[in-house]
Amino acid sequence: METYLWKLKKEKLNKTNLAKYSNFIKKNYKIDSDYDYNKIWKWSVENPGNFWKSIWDFTKVKGKTGNIFLKESNIFFKNKFFPKGKLNYAKNLLSKNNNELSIIFKSENGYKNKLTWKNLTLKVAKISGWMKEIGIKKGDRVAAYLPNIPETVIAYISTASLGAIWSSCSPDFGTAGVVDRFSQISPKILFIVDKYFYNGKEINVLKRLPEIIKNIPSIKKIIIVSYPGTEVEKNKNNKMKVYYWKDLVNKNNNYTKIKYTLSNFNDPLAILYSSGTTGKPKCICHSTGGVLLQHNKELQIHSDVKDNDRVFYFTTCGWMMWNWLVGALSSGATILLFDGFPMYHKDDLLLEFASEEQVTLFGISAKYIDALNNKGAIPKNNYDLSNLRTICSTGSPLSEEGFKYIYNKIKKDVHLSSISGGTDIISCFVLGNLYQPVYAGEIQNKGLGMDVDIFNEKGSSIKNLKGELVCKKPFPSMPIKFWNDDGDKKYKSAYFEKYKNIWHHGDFAKITNNGGFVIFGRSDTTLNPGGVRLGTAEIYNVVEKFKEIQESIVIGQSWNNDIRIILFVVLNNGYNLNNEIKEKIKKAIRVDASPRHVPSKIIAISEIPKTKNGKLVELAVKQSIEGQTIKNLEALANPDSLKQFKNIKELNE
Numbered sequence: 001m002e003t004y005l006w007k008l009k010k011e012k013l014n015k016t017n018l019a020k021y022s023n024f025i026k027k028n029y030k031i032d033s034d035y036d037y038n039k040i041w042k043w044s045v046e047n048p049g050n051f052w053k054s055i056w057d058f059t060k061v062k063g064k065t066g067n068i069f070l071k072e073s074n075i076f077f078k079n080k081f082f083p084k085g086k087l088n089y090a091k092n093l094l095s096k097n098n099n100e101l102s103i104i105f106k107s108e109n110g111y112k113n114k115l116t117w118k119n120l121t122l123k124v125a126k127i128s129g130w131m132k133e134i135g136i137k138k139g140d141r142v143a144a145y146l147p148n149i150p151e152t153v154i155a156y157i158s159t160a161s162l163g164a165i166w167s168s169c170s171p172d173f174g175t176a177g178v179v180d181r182f183s184q185i186s187p188k189i190l191f192i193v194d195k196y197f198y199n200g201k202e203i204n205v206l207k208r209l210p211e212i213i214k215n216i217p218s219i220k221k222i223i224i225v226s227y228p229g230t231e232v233e234k235n236k237n238n239k240m241k242v243y244y245w246k247d248l249v250n251k252n253n254n255y256t257k258i259k260y261t262l263s264n265f266n267d268p269l270a271i272l273y274s275s276g277t278t279g280k281p282k283c284i285c286h287s288t289g290g291v292l293l294q295h296n297k298e299l300q301i302h303s304d305v306k307d308n309d310r311v312f313y314f315t316t317c318g319w320m321m322w323n324w325l326v327g328a329l330s331s332g333a334t335i336l337l338f339d340g341f342p343m344y345h346k347d348d349l350l351l352e353f354a355s356e357e358q359v360t361l362f363g364i365s366a367k368y369i370d371a372l373n374n375k376g377a378i379p380k381n382n383y384d385l386s387n388l389r390t391i392c393s394t395g396s397p398l399s400e401e402g403f404k405y406i407y408n409k410i411k412k413d414v415h416l417s418s419i420s421g422g423t424d425i426i427s428c429f430v431l432g433n434l435y436q437p438v439y440a441g442e443i444q445n446k447g448l449g450m451d452v453d454i455f456n457e458k459g460s461s462i463k464n465l466k467g468e469l470v471c472k473k474p475f476p477s478m479p480i481k482f483w484n485d486d487g488d489k490k491y492k493s494a495y496f497e498k499y500k501n502i503w504h505h506g507d508f509a510k511i512t513n514n515g516g517f518v519i520f521g522r523s524d525t526t527l528n529p530g531g532v533r534l535g536t537a538e539i540y541n542v543v544e545k546f547k548e549i550q551e552s553i554v555i556g557q558s559w560n561n562d563i564r565i566i567l568f569v570v571l572n573n574g575y576n577l578n579n580e581i582k583e584k585i586k587k588a589i590r591v592d593a594s595p596r597h598v599p600s601k602i603i604a605i606s607e608i609p610k611t612k613n614g615k616l617v618e619l620a621v622k623q624s625i626e627g628q629t630i631k632n633l634e635a636l637a638n639p640d641s642l643k644q645f646k647n648i649k650e651l652n653e
Contacts, residue, residue: 004437037435045451059296063087079474085265090161093329108340111229128158129255138163143187163261167271170316174592186218194233199341265289283483290476294427295327307332313363355383365395367530395531400441442516471503548575555622567599577604607641
């Protein structure tokens with residue numbers, strides 16, 4: 001076995017939540033783990049009903065479990081946890097009502113805002129009271145087009161207090177991306193920010209409103225939120241009556257107490273979206289109890305989050321890590337929100353924030369770590385990180401070099417928890433724990449209650465070989481459904497086509513000799529730059545509107561410990577791919593999809609490889625570029641077209 005990078009000292013183990021949980025199950029379930037994580041994991045997957053009940057009790061969920069902990073079914077996703085369970089998600093998040101801090105916000109320009117628990121609770125009372133007054137009820141959809149600001153958290157908790165269903169997009173999604181998502185779920189109201197800032201640039205969001213309203217007729221009320229620290233932009237373009245956030249929270253003195261609507265454990269809490277690889281993004285519906293229970297487990301037991309800890313994750317409101325971050329309120333922790341460009345005027349701006357506010361859990365993407373490393377930043381010399389116990393990294397695989405950089409240049413004595421899961425499960429399949437050492441380049445282990453394995457193509461379990469990441473048993477945070485999915489066709493197709501009644505996640509991974517996990521990226525054609533899953537369809541939708549372009553194909557190329565987007569185009573007669581056309585394409589993608597969708601390279605080719613029934617073969621193109629063997633040549637209508645992707649000079653620079 002390799003030498004580990006870090007291990008928690010024995011004298012500190014007993015103070016961890018994992019040790020306290022071990023004592024809890026020893027007392028209540030006669031499970032003696034002897035500080036052995038694998039023993040607890042084995043019990044958790046062999047006794048799912050009792051295990052998840054133990055999480056409910058240990059993390060002190062407010063609600064009633066009912067007398068059935070797991071209603072079993074022969075169909076994987078029809079297994080139901082706590083079918084008679086009742087709770088309210090918002091009530092569990094508002095775990096305090098005192099003068100301690102609940103939220104600390106900072107924007108790229110240095111503007112800060114802090115909310116006490118009392119203040120947070122009162123604002124939720126006012127927004128939820130007003131929402132109830134205008135007729136928002138259990139099961140209604142509430143859409144938010146907002147950045148990572150305290151108002152977004154308040155709107156989310158307010159929505160959950162009524163049993164309504166939350167769905168959010170961050171403002172870096174263009175109008176088309178927003179309409180593609182929200183139009184499918186028919187929201188009744190829309191929270192929208194007037195503007196946001198990124199790398200010193202002010203971006204007006206309100207001018208997109210008429211187009212959104214035109215394409216989503218279900219929206220009947222608009223609430224305009226001014227960006228923190230700025231004056232509100234007045235809406236001049238729309239005939240629909242609008243409400244202003246500041247008016248709602250400064251008035252409405254009738255609403256001082258929150259009236260919680262009880263939900264069933266498996267009632268919907270939020271709708272998140274797939275990347276949109278094969279058309280419109282799928283609407284993934286997550287349950288009230290499943291989200292709460294899974295996040296409580298991951299935050300408290302795996303990440304050791306305790307009362308009054310300070311939890312930070314760099315995320316937007318279009319990513320599941322935002323929901324995860326907000327979930328830390330249930331543990332009594334203060335959450336820290338940052339909005340803007342993470343390197344605005346300073347490479348280690350986020351670590352400066354962590355130092356200022358004495359963060360205990362610091363969460364970022366692997367790409368951010370790589371960027372700090374490449375810029376030669378040495379945060380340990382500049383900041384007081386004495387309270388920092390945990391660094392989480394997700395989004396894309398963290399390289400061995402990234403692991404070593406953290407221990408050498410950020411903090412020596414810290415639990416580096418590389419984590420991996422997804423929007424599909426709004427949580428993690430594999431993540432950290434404090435009983436085991438940290439090895440360079442490896443995620444420590446499977447999550448408790450998550451029966452994760454690596455399968456080969458035939459569906460057999462393999463070790464120390466690359467294969468498909470699967471989950472062999474049900475868990476409470478699997479989606480309850482996809483919205484507008486007759487007969488669960490899209491749901492079954494997304495996770496259960498490859499292996500019978502086994503969750504196939506679409507990650508290419510292996511289990512190491514240490515029992516840890518290495519993730520090699522997506523095994524399908526989803527793009528993954530900077531660890532953010534992006535769909536190729538959203539790029540095609542923009543590119544193929546150009547008169548110069550006949551058709552296109554897009555892939556992700558492995559490059560510098562990340563993935564970069566490469567767009568290949570076939571031009572119409574009479575056009576050459578010059579810089580003017582390239583810049584025009586990039587600008588359109590940035591506006592209509594998002595800045596993350598913008599390709600690193602645009603390259604002209606003569607022919608697009610396709611299957612006999614006309615489908616693009618993105619994976620085959622990627623394999624050609626990376627010198628791999630193409631498995632499905634016989635399925636192609638024009639296999640010779642793949643030759644043009646070999647030895648392209650531009651792809652090596």
